[in-house]
Amino acid sequence: MKLQLDAEKITLLMRSALVEDATNASERLGALFADINVHEDNDVWITFDEDLWPEHKEPVSALAVAALLGISVEQEICLRELPFAWPGLGEHTSSTVEYTEMMLKAYDSQRADKSVE
Numbered sequence: 001m002k003l004q005l006d007a008e009k010i011t012l013l014m015r016s017a018l019v020e021d022a023t024n025a026s027e028r029l030g031a032l033f034a035d036i037n038v039h040e041d042n043d044v045w046i047t048f049d050e051d052l053w054p055e056h057k058e059p060v061s062a063l064a065v066a067a068l069l070g071i072s073v074e075q076e077i078c079l080r081e082l083p084f085a086w087p088g089l090g091e092h093t094s095s096t097v098e099y100t101e102m103m104l105k106a107y108d109s110q111r112a113d114k115s116v117e
Helices: 007-021 025-033 060-069 087-092 096-109
Strands: 035-038 044-049 073-078
Touching: 007 025, 007 035, 007 044, 007 060, 025 044, 025 087, 025 096, 060 073, 087 096
Parallel strands: 044 073
Antiparallel strands: 035 044
């Protein structure tokens, strides 16, 4: 058997490595939300959102996977519309359940129909 690398398989391996590199809920969202583009020569370009992935954080596992595959990785940080408000909440927990609870409480505190005392 011979491994046939294509863009889909490379993206899957790279995203898995990015999730492994994540240390909290925000970074995991950043790993899942990152744009991973595979070029014709199988080199990879990863675009992270600056609110979900720390600018100076090296994706160590992703770079190691790329080295094993013999491909290069370029990285950039961008700012785009996030799926949830308050992305920084996830920096305080590694639990997705706890992050979801904190996010729901934050959204609930902003409800317009909430009575004012």
